[in-house]
Amino acid sequence: MKLYEYMAKEVFHRYNIPIPDGEVASSPGAAGEIARRLGRPVAIKAQVLAGGRGKAGGIQFAPDPAAAEAAAGELLGSTINDLPVERVLVEEQLSIDGELYLGIIIDPASRGPLVIASARGGVDIEEVPDRDIIREPVDVRWGLFPYQVRSITSRMGISGRVANRFAAVAVSLYRLFRREDVILTEINPLVISGNDLVAADGRLTTDDDAAFRHPEVPDTEERTGIEEEITDLGLSYVPLDGSVAIMANGAGATMATMDILEHFGARAMNFLDVGGGADGEKMIRALELLARTKPAVVLINVFGGITRCDEVATAARDVSRRGVLGDIPLVVRLVGTNEEEGREILREAGIPAHSQLLDAAREAAQLAGGNVGGGGDLGDTR
Amino acid sequence: MAILVNEKTKVMVQGITGRQGAFHAARMAGYGTRVVAGTSPGRGGSEVEGIPVYDTVEDTVTKHGANVSAIMVPAPFVKDAAFEAIAAGIGLLVIISEHVPVHDAVDIMAYAADGGARVLGPNTFGIIAPGQCKVGIMPGGIYRRGPVGLVSRSGTLSYEIAGALGEAELGISTAAGMGGDMVVGLSFVDLLRAFERDEETECVVLVGEIGGAAEEEAAEFIKTMDKPVVAYVAGRSAPPGRRMGHAGAIVERGRGTYEAKRAALEEGGALVADFPWEVPGLIASCSRD
Numbered sequence: 001m002k003l004y005e006y007m008a009k010e011v012f013h014r015y016n017i018p019i020p021d022g023e024v025a026s027s028p029g030a031a032g033e034i035a036r037r038l039g040r041p042v043a044i045k046a047q048v049l050a051g052g053r054g055k056a057g058g059i060q061f062a063p064d065p066a067a068a069e070a071a072a073g074e075l076l077g078s079t080i081n082d083l084p085v086e087r088v089l090v091e092e093q094l095s096i097d098g099e100l101y102l103g104i105i106i107d108p109a110s111r112g113p114l115v116i117a118s119a120r121g122g123v124d125i126e127e128v129p130d131r132d133i134i135r136e137p138v139d140v141r142w143g144l145f146p147y148q149v150r151s152i153t154s155r156m157g158i159s160g161r162v163a164n165r166f167a168a169v170a171v172s173l174y175r176l177f178r179r180e181d182v183i184l185t186e187i188n189p190l191v192i193s194g195n196d197l198v199a200a201d202g203r204l205t206t207d208d209d210a211a212f213r214h215p216e217v218p219d220t221e222e223r224t225g226i227e228e229e230i231t232d233l234g235l236s237y238v239p240l241d242g243s244v245a246i247m248a249n250g251a252g253a254t255m256a257t258m259d260i261l262e263h264f265g266a267r268a269m270n271f272l273d274v275g276g277g278a279d280g281e282k283m284i285r286a287l288e289l290l291a292r293t294k295p296a297v298v299l300i301n302v303f304g305g306i307t308r309c310d311e312v313a314t315a316a317r318d319v320s321r322r323g324v325l326g327d328i329p330l331v332v333r334l335v336g337t338n339e340e341e342g343r344e345i346l347r348e349a350g351i352p353a354h355s356q357l358l359d360a361a362r363e364a365a366q367l368a369g370g371n372v373g374g375g376g377d378l379g380d381t382r
Numbered sequence: 383m384a385i386l387v388n389e390k391t392k393v394m395v396q397g398i399t400g401r402q403g404a405f406h407a408a409r410m411a412g413y414g415t416r417v418v419a420g421t422s423p424g425r426g427g428s429e430v431e432g433i434p435v436y437d438t439v440e441d442t443v444t445k446h447g448a449n450v451s452a453i454m455v456p457a458p459f460v461k462d463a464a465f466e467a468i469a470a471g472i473g474l475l476v477i478i479s480e481h482v483p484v485h486d487a488v489d490i491m492a493y494a495a496d497g498g499a500r501v502l503g504p505n506t507f508g509i510i511a512p513g514q515c516k517v518g519i520m521p522g523g524i525y526r527r528g529p530v531g532l533v534s535r536s537g538t539l540s541y542e543i544a545g546a547l548g549e550a551e552l553g554i555s556t557a558a559g560m561g562g563d564m565v566v567g568l569s570f571v572d573l574l575r576a577f578e579r580d581e582e583t584e585c586v587v588l589v590g591e592i593g594g595a596a597e598e599e600a601a602e603f604i605k606t607m608d609k610p611v612v613a614y615v616a617g618r619s620a621p622p623g624r625r626m627g628h629a630g631a632i633v634e635r636g637r638g639t640y641e642a643k644r645a646a647l648e649e650g651g652a653l654v655a656d657f658p659w660e661v662p663g664l665i666a667s668c669s670r671d
Contacts, residue, residue: 106484108594108630111491111565126635140485140492181485183564209629210483212458236627251562251627252536252591255616256658262619263656271620273627303541305507305521335545337521357542358659 001206001220004047006089008185008204015176017169017187018198022091025072032069034090035062041093044071049220050081051124058085061093094198099189100156101125102170104177106184110137113177115144115170119156121189144174165197166190180217181210226289233282235274242267243368245295247286249274249307257301260361266370269295278307283315288324297329299364301357304336313342317349329367333360384511384556385531385576385583386474386500387450391515394448394472395420396439396463397455398430402478406454406519407433413516418446439470450474452508452517460504461486468497476517477503477561484629487565494567501567505628506559507537518559528553530665531577533570534589535560535596535628539616542658543589550662555582560596562628570600578607585610585668587661588652590643592617593631597643601650610668611652612661615643 003011006024013019021038024047025031035042046058053059058080062068072088079085099122107114115136120128134155138144149167153159158166169190177185186203206217230237236251244261246268248254258268272290274283290298302312316332319325333354334342346353354360393410397403398420408431411417419434419442426437434446442448451467453460453475460482467475468490475494482504494501502509508518512525524541526548534540537559544557558573560566570588577583588611590597597615604611618640620626622633633639644654653664 106488106564108564108566108596109599111567112488140488141496178485181483183484207484209457209481210485213483238624238626240621248538250536250538250541251631252534252539252589252616253542255591255620255626255631256539256542258620259616259618260657268619271624271626303538303545305538305541306519336524336541356659358657 001208001211001217002049003204003206003217003220004049004087005045005202006047006087007218007220008202009199011176011180011204012187012199012202015172017172018196020091020094020198020200022089024087024089026076026087028069028073028076031072031088031090032065035065035068038090038092042068043091043093044068044075045089045091046075046080046085047087047089048080048083048085050083053080056080094191094193094200096191096193098192100158100166100192100197101128101188102166102173102190103184103186103188104173104182107137112140113138113174115152115174117152117156117170119158125186125188138174140178143178144171146171161195162192162197169197169199181207181214183207226293230272230286230289233285235272235278235282235286238271240268240270242269243296244364245269245272245290245293245298246301247272247274247283247290247298248301249278249303253301253303257299257357257361260357261299261365261370264362264365264370266365266368269293274307280311280315283312284319287315287319291325291328295328296369297331297364297367298325299360300330300332300334301360302334302336304334304338307336308338309334309336309342310338310345313345316351317345320349320351331360331364331367333357383580383582384514385573385580386556386558387509387511387515387517389514391450391517392416392418392446392448393450393452393515393517394418394439394442394446395433396451396453396467398422398433398435399425399428400454403454404430406452407431409522410452410516413522414513415515415517418442418448439466439472443470443472448472450476450517453477453479455479457481457483461490464490464501465493468494468499473499475499475501475567476506476508477501478506478508478519480505482563484564487563491565491567502558503561503563503566505563506561506566507540509556509558511556512554520557524548525557526551526553528555529582529584530554531580531583531586532557532589533560533573533577533586534558535562535591535630536589536616539658540589543587543614543661546659547587547662547665550666552662552665555580562630564594564630570596571603574600574603574607574611578609583609585612585665587611587665588613588647590615591628591631592620592626592633592640592643593628593638595638598646601646601652604647604650604652612655612664612668613647613652614655614658614661615640615647
């Protein structure tokens with residue numbers, strides 16, 4: 001779950017990481033009120049889960065409460081990179097003597113946390129040359145020691161009070177990274193302001209699979225209605241921009257189905273993985289929801305392991321009988337466990353079934369108006 | 383021979399009285415796997431499909447000599463189950479459960495390194511040495527025994543390729559799933575190294591997907607291998623920034639793309655298939671060389 005900046009900063013604050021004085025507002029009047037309380041120039045920051053917010057005009061500065069109210073009025077209700085702005089964070093403007101970068105991620109290669117630091121904060125870390133980035137893996141059995149951070153700051157070329165402050169922030173950030181089940185956090189910039197360090201911006205992504213032990217973390221996921229309903233079925237769904245609705249089993253196989261469609265000049269309208277052993281009712285419900293997205297064609301690709309072909313066929317038949325799909329054509333590829341029973345069910349229902357993914361993808365692409373002739377050399381099609 | 387498991391392997395199932403645990407324990411035993419015991423805290427003394435159930439993993443080790451555990455408990459309990467298995471001296475943990483918190487996986491891998499245990503998963507379909515031993519949820523019937531080693535991040539896609547190999551009368555020495563999560567135990571490199579040493583294996587098929595850098599690391603290792611490697615990578619058409627089902631399958635900030643993985647694998651000397659059904663043909667072409 002990606003948290004909004006103001007939520008990330010609330011977490012930082014709980015762990016004693018200094019943040020600018022400020023509050024979140026959802027109306028221009030409230031924003032002006034916060035600026036009045038702060039009694040000094042403020043920054044008004046759109047709360048959206050998008051990168052490049054500053055460049056897109058999502059951060060404005062105001063010298064007084066009236067200007068703050070006006071800036072908030074402009075931002076609230078607008079969109080930043082297609083995302084609606086429902087809240088703004090009103091914060092004191094910091095005096096900036098320097099900008100650092102500090103982040104912690106889960107690193108698949110070292111199978112643990114990786115601290116990332118740079119003396120060149122304030123820009124996207126992707127734009128910082130590799131030689132200016134320090135990476136320090138952490139052994140979770142011991143945690144992050146201050147001495148490790150001293151080694152990091154020494155390599156960053158910072159010393160004195162700033163280096164000591166940096167160590168304190170890093171140790172706190174590591175502690176919250178572990179305790180709050182964080183998979184990515186970033187303080188950029190970590191502003192040097194006089195003798196202090198302040199987290200001027202913050203990113204925090206928590207692990208959805210650990211949500212059961214953090215009931216207090218709010219759901220910030222911005223889903224469309226159908227995405228929400230399919231996700232609630234416990235299925236894995238991602239809306240895409242093509243015209244072929246896909247239902248397949250297994251993440252890898254679903255991606256492969258999309259890839260093959262694209263080869264035939266058609267594009268998937270969604271990624272829908274019904275996983276292993278999804279029951280018939282769920283598949284029927286998922287197909288009903290897919291039909292509502294108005295695809296040119298629906299393609300079911302199942303290699304049954306745990307998933308039984310007869311259950312998939314029954315779901316396809318019932319959906320077709322109930323007229324849920326209307327005149328949307330249905331293409332089915334079905335192999336694996338109980339394949340014969342499944343084919344028999346489809347035969348009786350008058351739904352043709354392919355055994356090769358190649359043939360099914362080609363037919364689906366054709367129905368969607370794809371450039372099937374341009375398929376090129378497909379090699380051995382067994 | 384095969385890698386990691388064989389006909390002598392003694393498997394125990396953690397969570398054997400659960401719906402998935404009971405179903406798959408029976409299917410593994412039906413395949414001919416020596417499923418010697420299972421655990422379910424509080425249910426010790428009972429039986430599932432004729433398999434004895436204990437309260438602790440330790441009992442399955444001391445009474446039956448179990449050396450591999452298939453973990454099929456609900457995600458919140460996986461960390462405890464895995465630590466128990468490692469503490470009891472189980473040599474290989476096969477963590478089938480999905481949605482394990484990533485910090486739990488990190489802790490499991492650290493403790494496994496201390497305890498000298500190896501881990502497949504979490505979120506793996508398991509491992510199968512056709513005709514010898516099946517530890518996992520894969521459909522046993524599609525695998526034919528033979529000289530091809532198969533390692534995959536994805537379950538169904540590996541079934542697709544195992545099925546295509548079978549139709550081309552190509553058999554498999556061992557098929558192993560790494561798991562689709564961000565943090566998993568054995569890596570492509572660990573499994574490729576095992577296949578390189580395995581006498582029964584003549585060539586290896588690597589099934590990868592977008593996200594992370596596991597395929598790129600594998601490509602570096604492939605440069606040092608004598609046995610040929612054929613690869614297939616899923617997710618060429620996936621948009622960046624979206625997690626495609628697996629926690630690890632996401633292109634973020636230009637990293638983990640199909641193009642980068644394909645280029646690295648080709649540079650490492652692997653033959654890369656455009657489609658799953660091309661894999662058998664590419665294997666035939668490298669064994670002719």
